[in-house]
Amino acid sequence: MADELLSFDAVLERFDPVLGLEVHVELSTKSKMWCGCPTEFGNEPNSQVCPVCLGLPGSLPVVNAKAVESAIRIGLSLNCQIARWCRFARKNYFYPDMPKDYQISQYDEPLCFDGEIAVEVGEMAYQVPIERVHMEEDAGKITHIGGVGRIANADYSLLDYNRAGVPLMEIVTKTIHDTGAAAPEVAAGYVALLRDMVRALAVSQGRMERGNLRCDVNVSLMPKGASELGIRSETKNVNSLRAVADAVRYEMRRQGAILSAGGRVVQETRHWNEAGYTTAGRSKETAEDYRYFPEPDLVPLAADPAWVEQLRATLPEHPGKRRARLRTEWGFTQREFGDILAVPGALDTIADTVLAGATPIAARKWWLTELARRANEWGVALDELPITAKQVAEVQALLDTGQINDKLARQVIEGVLAGEGDPAAVVQHRGLTVVSDTGALEVAVDGAIAADP
Amino acid sequence: MLTRSEVARLAALARIELSDDELDAMASQLDVILSAVAAVSEVASQDIPPTSHAVPLTNVMRPDVLNWVPRSQAMLAGAPDVENGRFRVPQILQEEQ
Ligand SMILES: [Zn+2]
Numbered sequence: 038m039a040d041e042l043l044s045f046d047a048v049l050e051r052f053d054p055v056l057g058l059e060v061h062v063e064l065s066t067k068s069k070m071w072c073g074c075p076t077e078f079g080n081e082p083n084s085q086v087c088p089v090c091l092g093l094p095g096s097l098p099v100v101n102a103k104a105v106e107s108a109i110r111i112g113l114s115l116n117c118q119i120a121r122w123c124r125f126a127r128k129n130y131f132y133p134d135m136p137k138d139y140q141i142s143q144y145d146e147p148l149c150f151d152g153e154i155a156v157e158v159g160e161m162a163y164q165v166p167i168e169r170v171h172m173e174e175d176a177g178k179i180t181h182i183g184g185v186g187r188i189a190n191a192d193y194s195l196l197d198y199n200r201a202g203v204p205l206m207e208i209v210t211k212t213i214h215d216t217g218a219a220a221p222e223v224a225a226g227y228v229a230l231l232r233d234m235v236r237a238l239a240v241s242q243g244r245m246e247r248g249n250l251r252c253d254v255n256v257s258l259m260p261k262g263a264s265e266l267g268i269r270s271e272t273k274n275v276n277s278l279r280a281v282a283d284a285v286r287y288e289m290r291r292q293g294a295i296l297s298a299g300g301r302v303v304q305e306t307r308h309w310n311e312a313g314y315t316t317a318g319r320s321k322e323t324a325e326d327y328r329y330f331p332e333p334d335l336v337p338l339a340a341d342p343a344w345v346e347q348l349r350a351t352l353p354e355h356p357g358k359r360r361a362r363l364r365t366e367w368g369f370t371q372r373e374f375g376d377i378l379a380v381p382g383a384l385d386t387i388a389d390t391v392l393a394g395a396t397p398i399a400a401r402k403w404w405l406t407e408l409a410r411r412a413n414e415w416g417v418a419l420d421e422l423p424i425t426a427k428q429v430a431e432v433q434a435l436l437d438t439g440q441i442n443d444k445l446a447r448q449v450i451e452g453v454l455a456g457e458g459d460p461a462a463v464v465q466h467r468g469l470t471v472v473s474d475t476g477a478l479e480v481a482v483d484g485a486i487a488a489d490p
Numbered sequence: 491m492l493t494r495s496e497v498a499r500l501a502a503l504a505r506i507e508l509s510d511d512e513l514d515a516m517a518s519q520l521d522v523i524l525s526a527v528a529a530v531s532e533v534a535s536q537d538i539p540p541t542s543h544a545v546p547l548t549n550v551m552r553p554d555v556l557n558w559v560p561r562s563q564a565m566l567a568g569a570p571d572v573e574n575g576r577f578r579v580p581q582i583l584q585e586e587q
Contacts, residue, residue: 066554073557082575083562091565103554124542131505133579180576195576326503331542339548 040314043293045218045286048258051297054220054289055266056213057255058165058281060231062241063175063248064107064204070174071098071141071202071335078247082197090202092137097334100125104172104204105148106348107240109340111206112149112170113349114234122339123148125172125332133196134176142173142207144329148338155357156226159371163223166211177201206241212266220256220289221282228252228281229378233356236385244381244418245276252281254309256288258296267292268302273318275309284309291315363388367397377401380409382419389426395433403429407450424453431460445469492521 048054069076072089088096109119126144152167178200183192208231216223232250235241242249257269270292275284292302307315354362363384364374377383383404390400404419408429412419432449435441441449441464452463464470497517501508508516534540562575571578 068554068556068558073552073555075556075558081562083566083577084560084575085558086562086565087558088565093568099550099552101554102551105551122548129503131503133577133582181581184581191581193581194579195573196579197576328503333542336543336545336547336550 040291041294041298042287042290043297045290047297048289048293049218050261052258052260052267052289052293053214054216054285055257055259055269056210056216056220056224056285057269058210058213058224058227059253059255059271060208060228061175061251061253062111062206062208062231062235062243063250064104064206065239065241065249066101066103066107066204068101069202070101070104070172070204072096074202076203080199083199085199086201090136091198092135098141100335100338101204105338105340107204107238108148108170108172108206109345109348110238110240110352111208111235112152113345114238114352114355115149115152115154115167115170115208117149117152117167117170119340119345120146120148120150120338121342122146122337124337125335126329127332128173128327128329130327132176133194134179134201136177136196136198136201140173140176141332141335142329143171147171148340154227154230156223156230157357157360158219158222158226161219163213163216163219163226165213165223165227168209168211170206170208173205173207175200175203175205221285224254224285225278225282229278230356232278232381233384237353237356237359245278248276251276254281254284254288256285256292257302258289258292260296267296268304270302270305270307270315272307272309272315280309280311283313284315287313287315360384367391367401369397369401373401376405380405380419383409386419386426386429390429390433393427393430395430399433399436400426400429403433403450407447411454422454423456424450428453428460435460435464440464440470442471445471492517492524 064076066076068074069090072087074085074087074090077085089098112119123143123146125141126146128140128142128144129138130140131138147169149170150168152170154165154167155162156165157163177196177198180195180197181191181193182195210227213223228245228250232243232245235250236243244250245252252275254272254275255269256272257267259265259267270288272284272288275281288307295302303317306318308318309315353359360374360378364371367374369377377387386404386408387397387400390404391397395403408419408422408424412422415422429450432441432446432453435449436443436446445464448467448469449460449463452458452467453460457463457466494513494517497513497520498508501513501516566572566575566577569577
């Protein structure tokens with residue numbers, strides 16, 4: 038890392054940033070895209086493979102209907118047109134993560150195209166135009182063994198194909214203009230919106246840390262007043278919301294320094310490093326190099342408009358609208374609500390807790406303090422904690438009715454997390470009730486004295 | 491006319507190593523094939539879409555259900571090399587600088 042960087046402000050004085058985002062979403066279907074193998078994550082290597090997803094001769098793929106349905110629902114949520122007729126395409130490349138030596142994807146006939154979605158950053162809304170949503174398959178997992186550091190020095194590589202053939206959606210924006218200083222936040226906000234959207238649609242787990250949702254960030258700079266797009270870089274696998282914003286900012290500053298010094302930006306693929314900078318990767322293969330052609334093993338897809346309309350009726354409330362509605366209903370300030378949005382999954386768990394009867398303030402308190410801390414300690418998402426929204430609401434109800442105090446409530450939550458049952462059961466089992474009824478207290482005291490005089 | 495460098499590019503993409511003599515031979519042979527195929531474009535008019543599928547079928551799909559038995563041993567058995575339940579492949583050159 039020895040890139041010259043221009044200050045962010047200086048970049049904005051001279052240039053307008055132009056963004057393009059490619060997001061890959063792994064669907065949470067039960068079976069793979071073209072075969073009946075499970076998609077489950079984290080099992081023994083190559084325990085979920087068959088002749089189809091290993092690309093063995095004579096095997097034939099068949100499209101997973103649920104994956105197509107999910108793709109259409111994603112497309113509709115992004116206000117896309119749905120193609121009346123489209124084909125799959127074979128993308129040829131030799132790399133051992135693709136056992137067939139090609140990936141089945143879509144090329145010039147994506148299932149969904151020409152959409153648009155609004156991304157809110159602070160008080161501003163930015164329109165992000167969507168170029169396409171297309172279907173493809175994920176690759177296997179490759180591990181390089183031996184050598185030092187670089188792939189080229191590895192002695193050999195090992196392949197696990199459990200992930201090969203898992204349904205993958207690629208969502209591509211058109212170029213995004215006029216974001217100015219907000220470019221990093223618009224990019225991250227867009228990815229956050231997609232994450233929330235696929236989760237609300239229940240089509241993907243949308244966990245960036247697990248690779249369910251992966252982002253490639255394209256950035257270029259246009260000199261102020263210019264009308265032609267600048268040369269862009271494509272930063273691969275930017276895998277957290279924070280990294281998306283940081284990668285945009287870094288590339289703006291790096292390219293700004295090159296252009297200000299009279300240089301030319303190289304069109305290339307770059308890698309995002311967790312330490313906060315990008316490095317040049319391999320030179321990008323052009324679309325021609327992939328020698329796309331219509332996939333002969335799969336027949337075309339003709340989405341019946343009536344089916345598309347049925348699917349449209351299944352769409353959940355748009356995440357942006359839902360956020361706005363909940364903020365108003367709950368009466369939180371922008372900042373209080375922002376704290377909720379900053380914790381993945383908190384909006385849903387809090388909403389469920391409110392539905393279960395807790396006040397928004399109480400629900401927010403539990404999920405953002407006690408439970409967020411525990412989730413953090415255990416390295417799990419909020420909705421993976423062994424406590425339900427209903428149980429949190431029950432703890433709050435016990436607190437509100439004075440049966441327990443705040444300190445005991447924390448113990449009840451501990452008990453629920455430890456698998457001791459529902460809050461009421463934990464209270465009883467641990468004997469946690471605050472005794473405020475003096476009659477009962479006197480009886481208990483008398484009893485204790487009688488038992489042990 | 492297909493050039494020698496175009497053939498070299500195609501060979502590289504297909505990971506086929508060709509000697510200089512082979513490149514020359516391939517360039518002229520492939521050129522004959524390409525011009526033979528090009529004859530099709532003389533009869534097909536612009537308003538006829540290229541055929542990609544011979545059978546007029548659409549929407550062949552399967553429900554999202556598991557159809558699978560664990561058989562990783564059998565799957566791995568066909569591979570030239572295996573290590574710890576994974577397929578072992580030679581080092582991959584020049585994928586990253
Ligand atoms: Zn399979």
